[in-house]
Amino acid sequence: MSIPPTTTQPLIFDVLIVGSGLAGLSAALLLGAANKRVAVITKRSTSEGSTAWAQGGIAAVWNKNDSFEAHVDDTLIAGAGLCDLAATRFVVENAPKAIAWLQTMGVPFSQADGELHLAREGGHSARRIVHVTDATGAAVQRTLIDRVLNMPHITLFENHTLVDLITSDKLGLAGRRCLGLYALDDATSQVLTFQASQTILATGGAGKVYLYTTNPDTATGDGIAAAWRAGCRVQNMEFIQFHPTCLFHPHAKSFLISEAVRGEGGCLLLPDGTRFMLRHDPRLELAPRDVVARAIDFEMKKGGFDCVYLDISHQPLTFLQSHFPNIYARCLELGIDISKQPIPVVPAAHYTCGGVLADLRGRTDVTGLYAIGETACSGLHGANRLASNSLVECMVFAQATTQDILQTVTQPMTALPDWDESQVSDADEAVVISHNWDELRRFMWDYVGIVRTNKRLERAAHRIALLQGEIQEFYAHFHVTRDLLELRNLVQVADLIVRSAQSRHESRGLHFSRDYPDLAPVALPTLLMPPVNQAR
Numbered sequence: 306m307s308i309p310p311t312t313t314q315p316l317i318f319d320v321l322i323v324g325s326g327l328a329g330l331s332a333a334l335l336l337g338a339a340n341k342r343v344a345v346i347t348k349r350s351t352s353e354g355s356t357a358w359a360q361g362g363i364a365a366v367w368n369k370n371d372s373f374e375a376h377v378d379d380t381l382i383a384g385a386g387l388c389d390l391a392a393t394r395f396v397v398e399n400a401p402k403a404i405a406w407l408q409t410m411g412v413p414f415s416q417a418d419g420e421l422h423l424a425r426e427g428g429h430s431a432r433r434i435v436h437v438t439d440a441t442g443a444a445v446q447r448t449l450i451d452r453v454l455n456m457p458h459i460t461l462f463e464n465h466t467l468v469d470l471i472t473s474d475k476l477g478l479a480g481r482r483c484l485g486l487y488a489l490d491d492a493t494s495q496v497l498t499f500q501a502s503q504t505i506l507a508t509g510g511a512g513k514v515y516l517y518t519t520n521p522d523t524a525t526g527d528g529i530a531a532a533w534r535a536g537c538r539v540q541n542m543e544f545i546q547f548h549p550t551c552l553f554h555p556h557a558k559s560f561l562i563s564e565a566v567r568g569e570g571g572c573l574l575l576p577d578g579t580r581f582m583l584r585h586d587p588r589l590e591l592a593p594r595d596v597v598a599r600a601i602d603f604e605m606k607k608g609g610f611d612c613v614y615l616d617i618s619h620q621p622l623t624f625l626q627s628h629f630p631n632i633y634a635r636c637l638e639l640g641i642d643i644s645k646q647p648i649p650v651v652p653a654a655h656y657t658c659g660g661v662l663a664d665l666r667g668r669t670d671v672t673g674l675y676a677i678g679e680t681a682c683s684g685l686h687g688a689n690r691l692a693s694n695s696l697v698e699c700m701v702f703a704q705a706t707t708q709d710i711l712q713t714v715t716q717p718m719t720a721l722p723d724w725d726e727s728q729v730s731d732a733d734e735a736v737v738i739s740h741n742w743d744e745l746r747r748f749m750w751d752y753v754g755i756v757r758t759n760k761r762l763e764r765a766a767h768r769i770a771l772l773q774g775e776i777q778e779f780y781a782h783f784h785v786t787r788d789l790l791e792l793r794n795l796v797q798v799a800d801l802i803v804r805s806a807q808s809r810h811e812s813r814g815l816h817f818s819r820d821y822p823d824l825a826p827v828a829l830p831t832l833l834m835p836p837v838n839q840a841r
């Protein structure tokens with residue numbers, strides 16, 4: 306991008322927050338309460354993002370029979386030797402405070418005998434999951450949006466997509482500081498300039514890089530890609546958590562079939578009715594998530610099947626209707642009566658454990674730029690995420706980041722250049738974007754999915770390089786659209802995942818390589834360094 310002189314006024318705030326999930330809205334509310342003028346920039350409606358889809362709940366030590374040590378230990382075990390101990394302790398010890406804050410915001414947590422009801426989930430040694438029935442995220446998201454709408458210092462910019470961060474070094478100024486950002490306004494197709502002393506990236510994960518995902522459409526890794534382009538290090542991108550059973554149906558985008566269905570005796574079957582978990586693990590369908598996901602992936606690839614089947618039809622109709630009301634109703638809507646027939650399922654990308662390297666205050670390598678929530682790699686999840694540890698991470702780091710911002714002296718403003726559109730025209734062939742988008746997600750699924758090999762990763766790297774060239778050319782010559790921006794970011798994230806996977810010569814946590822099936826004696830994170838002064 307060539308940079309012309311400033312011609313129009315940027316939109317000036319104290320803090321810019323990109324993303325309106327739990328991480329972004331928590332930070333906005335805390336900063337707004339301290340009278341900071343905050344812009345929340347979000348690429349669709351405020352309610353869209355993974356937070357609203359979270360079902361299970363939020364992990365926190367809340368019961369006298371539980372302890373911080375136990376929660377830390379459970380997290381470390383799940384993380385397969387790669388969790389950062391300081392970050393893990395920090396999150397676990399601040400989790401109860403975060404839950405208490407959500408209560409003061411008005412989140413209607415489920416109760417039992419006048420106390421918070423605590424559920425238990427796989428990998429947790431105690432009951433510590435605070436929840437709102439089976440739709441925790443939706444209740445949290447709704448409550449925080451209501452609060453934000455009543456907070457005078459917060460301005461919401463819906464349907465505005467982050468294009469890129471503006472940093473001092475890109476303008477030829479000293480140091481590497483984030484000065485603001487460019488965002489595409491969908492309504493006008495204009496790219497606006499936003500300016501502030503501090504910017505928080507809270508853009509969520511990158512599940513959409515895979516053909517099958519439980520994530521919403523917003524999860525295109527935009528914050529990770531933008532931070533990388535701005536000069537931030539990115540860590541542990543090879544660790545993508547796959548949920549074993551997502552409904553496979555052309556009209557059912559990203560619908561999860563809960564693990565509780567297997568817990569109640571659901572059997573996994575091949576299209577010919579063979580119960581295949583018998584040949585993979587003595588715990589059968591109740592083996593851990595990653596083991597079941599790998600077994601399904603193996604059978605699908607070996608047999609060339611589009612999906613496998615989860616059969617719970619041996620349970621009576623009344624049991625299914627009372628235990629799985631949502632799953633029963635959603636499947637029936639799509640013509641699948643789960644009391645009579647098996648459910649077609651595929652594993653699906655669920656959670657991005659890696660991300661922008663951030664410290665205990667959410668600070669990244671670029672001064673004035675913070676990363677929190679699923680976009681960040683705080684060190685909490687290591688090589689595998691413990692269930693219900695992600696929502697709590699969003700809040701704990703939102704609190705730590707806002708404290709840091711409130712203690713930081715505001716920087717004088719620098720004149721920022723407008724977005725330069727003088728050299729571009731309207732795209733001639735939008736099909737290039739949709740084609741490349743489909744191609745990327747399919748080869749990432751086939752070559753960089755649950756089971757990896759050196760050959761598959763090489764194939765993926767080769768295709769990514771071709772796509773990057775094509776997309777960069779498109780980006781340089783045509784007006785930006787949200788689809789183009791998302792594709793550009795997805796390809797960047799795909800590149801980071803493949804490079805991280807190629808550099809790990811072992812199988813650990815969520816990364817499984819047939820060429821390196823053993824665990825290395827020492828657990829080390831994968832840290833990718835951005836090239837200096839990369840071209841836009």
Ligand SMILES: Cc1cc2nc3c(=O)[nH]c(=O)nc-3n(C[C@H](O)[C@H](O)[C@H](O)COP(=O)(O)OP(=O)(O)OC[C@H]3O[C@@H](n4cnc5c(N)ncnc54)[C@H](O)[C@@H]3O)c2cc1C
Pocket residue numbers: 323324325326327328329346347348349351353354355356357358359360361362363364441442465466467468507508509510519520521523524525527528561655656677678679680692693694695696697699
């Ligand atoms: C189906 C499902 C169930 C889950 N269940 C649980 C659970 O029970 N417990 C748990 O702890 N975790 C759970 N998770 C994980 C958890 O929901 C997420 O990790 C968490 O909500 C992430 O919050 P976030 O604020 O970081 O991102 P999100 O909630 O995803 O929000 C990201 C925001 O950024 C915006 N955005 C993205 N890119 C841009 C851009 N370029 N410009 C502007 N805005 C942008 C999006 O529109 C969105 O508003 C679940 C996830 C899924 C998908």
